Amino acid sequence: MKQNYNKPLPKRLLDKFAPTFSEGGKLSWLHSFYEAMETFFYVPTDVTKKGSHVRDCNDMKRTMFMVIIALVPTILFGMWNIGFQRIGGADFSIWQNFWFGFWKMLPSILVTYIVGLSIECAFAQIRKEEVNEGFFVSGILIPLIIPIGTPLWMTGLATAFAVVIGKEIFGGTGMNIFNPALLARLFIFFSYTSSISGESVWFTDGRTGATALGELANTGQLPEGFSMLDAFVGNIAGSIGETSTLCILLGAIVLLATGTASWRTMISVFVGGLVMGGIFNLLAPAAPVTPTEHYLALPAWQHLLLGGFAFGAVFMATDPVTSAQTNAGKCIVGFMIGALAILVRVFNTGYPEGMMLAIIFMNALAPVVDHYVVQANIKRRNRRAKKTVNA
Amino acid sequence: MKNKTFQSLTNPLAKNNPVLVQILGICSALAVTTQLKPALVMGLSVTAVCAFSNLVLSLLRNGIPDRIRIIVQLVVIAALVTIVNDVLKAYVYDVSKQLSVYVGLIITNCIIMGRVEAFALSNKPLPSLLDGIGNGIGYGAVLVIIGFVRELFGNGSLFGYQIIPECFYEAGYVNNGLMLFPPAALIIVGVIIWVHRTANKDLQEK
Numbered sequence: 001m002k003q004n005y006n007k008p009l010p011k012r013l014l015d016k017f018a019p020t021f022s023e024g025g026k027l028s029w030l031h032s033f034y035e036a037m038e039t040f041f042y043v044p045t046d047v048t049k050k051g052s053h054v055r056d057c058n059d060m061k062r063t064m065f066m067v068i069i070a071l072v073p074t075i076l077f078g079m080w081n082i083g084f085q086r087i088g089g090a091d092f093s094i095w096q097n098f099w100f101g102f103w104k105m106l107p108s109i110l111v112t113y114i115v116g117l118s119i120e121c122a123f124a125q126i127r128k129e130e131v132n133e134g135f136f137v138s139g140i141l142i143p144l145i146i147p148i149g150t151p152l153w154m155t156g157l158a159t160a161f162a163v164v165i166g167k168e169i170f171g172g173t174g175m176n177i178f179n180p181a182l183l184a185r186l187f188i189f190f191s192y193t194s195s196i197s198g199e200s201v202w203f204t205d206g207r208t209g210a211t212a213l214g215e216l217a218n219t220g221q222l223p224e225g226f227s228m229l230d231a232f233v234g235n236i237a238g239s240i241g242e243t244s245t246l247c248i249l250l251g252a253i254v255l256l257a258t259g260t261a262s263w264r265t266m267i268s269v270f271v272g273g274l275v276m277g278g279i280f281n282l283l284a285p286a287a288p289v290t291p292t293e294h295y296l297a298l299p300a301w302q303h304l305l306l307g308g309f310a311f312g313a314v315f316m317a318t319d320p321v322t323s324a325q326t327n328a329g330k331c332i333v334g335f336m337i338g339a340l341a342i343l344v345r346v347f348n349t350g351y352p353e354g355m356m357l358a359i360i361f362m363n364a365l366a367p368v369v370d371h372y373v374v375q376a377n378i379k380r381r382n383r384r385a386k387k388t389v390n391a
Numbered sequence: 392m393k394n395k396t397f398q399s400l401t402n403p404l405a406k407n408n409p410v411l412v413q414i415l416g417i418c419s420a421l422a423v424t425t426q427l428k429p430a431l432v433m434g435l436s437v438t439a440v441c442a443f444s445n446l447v448l449s450l451l452r453n454g455i456p457d458r459i460r461i462i463v464q465l466v467v468i469a470a471l472v473t474i475v476n477d478v479l480k481a482y483v484y485d486v487s488k489q490l491s492v493y494v495g496l497i498i499t500n501c502i503i504m505g506r507v508e509a510f511a512l513s514n515k516p517l518p519s520l521l522d523g524i525g526n527g528i529g530y531g532a533v534l535v536i537i538g539f540v541r542e543l544f545g546n547g548s549l550f551g552y553q554i555i556p557e558c559f560y561e562a563g564y565v566n567n568g569l570m571l572f573p574p575a576a577l578i579i580v581g582v583i584i585w586v587h588r589t590a591n592k593d594l595q596e597k
Contacts (some may be wrong), residue, residue: 151563165578169585191569 014038035130061133066260070251071140071315077247078240079105082148085237105240108143108155112184115159116142123168134173134180134321135163141181141315144241145308145356146188147196154192158184178363179322182356189356211237213307213345217352220294231305241315242308252314261318264327265334269313270304272338277303280346295346303342312355313338322363326373333369337362399510399518403525410533410580411587412594415501420534421576422493428550429489430538434531436479436494438524440471441503445511445523447471452512464507465498472497502530537579545570 014037021034082104083089083097092100116135124131142159162184167176189196212231215223230236234244242248255261277300284296304310317323317337324333337358344354351357409415416437424430447467448455455463476494479487487494497503506526511519542548544567547555555564569575588595 153563154565169581187569190572191567192565193568195565 063260064133064136066258067137067255067315068140070254070260071144071241073247073250074144074241074244074311075140077234077244078144081235081243082240084235104148105143107152108146108150109140111152111156112142112159113139115156116163119160119163119168120172123172127172129172132173134167138162138180138184141241142184145181145185145239145311147239150188150195154188154195155184158187158191161187174321176321177367178360179316179319182316182360182363185356186360211307211352213352216295216298216306216345217349218291220288220291220298222298228302228305231302239308242311245305245310248310248314255314255318261314262320262323262330264330265318265323266313268331268334269317269338272335272340273304273309273313273342274300274338275335276339276342277301280342291349292346300342303345307345307353308355309338309341312341312359316355316359317362322366324366324370324373326370329366329370329373332373333362333366336365396518396521399514400521400525403522403529404532405529405587406591406594408529408533408587409502409505409526410530411584413502413505415505416530417577417580419493419496419500420537420580421573423490424534424537424541424576425545425571426489426542426551427535427538429486430534431531432479432483432486433490433493434527434534436475437497437500437502437530438527439475440468440497441506441527441530442520442523443471444468444503445506445519446516448507449511449514449516449519455512460512464504468503468507469498502526533580533583536583537576540579541570541575545575 014034017034076098079101080094080098082101083092083099086100089097113135116139117131120135121131139159142155142162146155146158162180166178166180166183167173170176185196212222212226215221226236231243232245234246236243252261252266256263256266277298280296280298281300285293288294288297313334317334324330337355340358340361341354344351344357348354403409407413410417410420419433423433444464444467448464451463472495475497476487479490479494506523510522514522539549543554547553547560547566
């Protein structure tokens, strides 16, 4: 084949290897992988041949990429925080801490992407479909929501479970009922409970200590010297992505400004959390004694800064596939996620972080909520139509 | 004729497996499969009850008035389950304790009543007996597979003997706690059904 040297290198390479990967070629069994690489570098030239089709430059790849951009502040901060939380971390410079965390986190990112993408490619190849981009976001979310101390084989196994059981058996990207990243965390949580809760998993280099939520679940009170400013900025113990509410808010601004995530879901999750927290504050006795009574008295707004609440609200609850599709449904599902998360936190001390369970639970209920929203709408319009006819 | 009789034994093993194809008997598949030994004993017990209830009711089939047949079936099945329960208590007491109420609940196992209604009441004794054995083994086989996976990954052992060597644990391996929860059994049943349907293309729903 005559090569066109006016084209940039990736394009030339792709063109050169196109016959090898197309049907009848030597590596045709890797066609879906080739296709993924081609559309990763270049906007595809093929257009749909029949039927109506939305023409928009914002395809799934760009949408997913927006989410990754929104995650950048959280990821960078999370890496620095890994270094900062180690023994004597405060004495090191920002860069030293960042590189320390970078090298700690890189293996788990690589493991999730390699495991997840190879399973996705294998399924796409068997089903003769194209590889979807859905995993690009899940693959970075998984390392962000598990403790830094999680062994790599657990991360890999959880990723495989989430992709196969949570996604591929339902038909792949866009068909899944549950958020795949959360399913991976759920798998680790129920399979290897001791490696995701307790005292030793949140830090590297042998330092131990419970997270704020763990402490709350045990005693109902925040650890001594714990400031809400720290919880907002994020230099506290916890999963890598969840600690800094500030960085999550930056990501939320990106998502909302580009219209990638639904503001209805996001805001209603926070409202749900505030309302539930407020109710608990009213229920709390004036002089709390037991841990639960202490926990009830925790100001509602502090709940929103702790644990994975903000991260779940911004990046997990807004997943367009597993959330509700109707506008009213989004508000209902979001509100329920926020309320349930606080309910689980306060009353079930076995699960210090209720956000994961609340989102998974509402993922399952979202289609039902949608169904009744649509039915209610049909009923209302029928009534209105009847009124007009009668009048 | 000979061939057809034989088929009533082999069909329920794979092609028409009560658990995988008819989705019957799922509840006990979740309850007794955390370990391999109770799963195996449960499979054998159901096989015995299913085989003999099919045989007895097939022999009685022309004498039972249609209106009270359910009562008659229950009496026969309950009597057989009581015998099985006592045998288990006499010979494998520890397993019988582990299985607790689930032996008694064999009476309510949909497979047994289903086979009596669907097969034994309209077939001769020999095919009925074979059908009962086949369905019991088909059910037991699935239970054993589930029990194998759950005990191996949940406890690292099989039949109570440690299989996964100590050095694995020292290297950082941890038993999978999820396997000991009932949902794991449901997931494993789902995966077995997935494999089974992939192998038997004519069973796939359109």
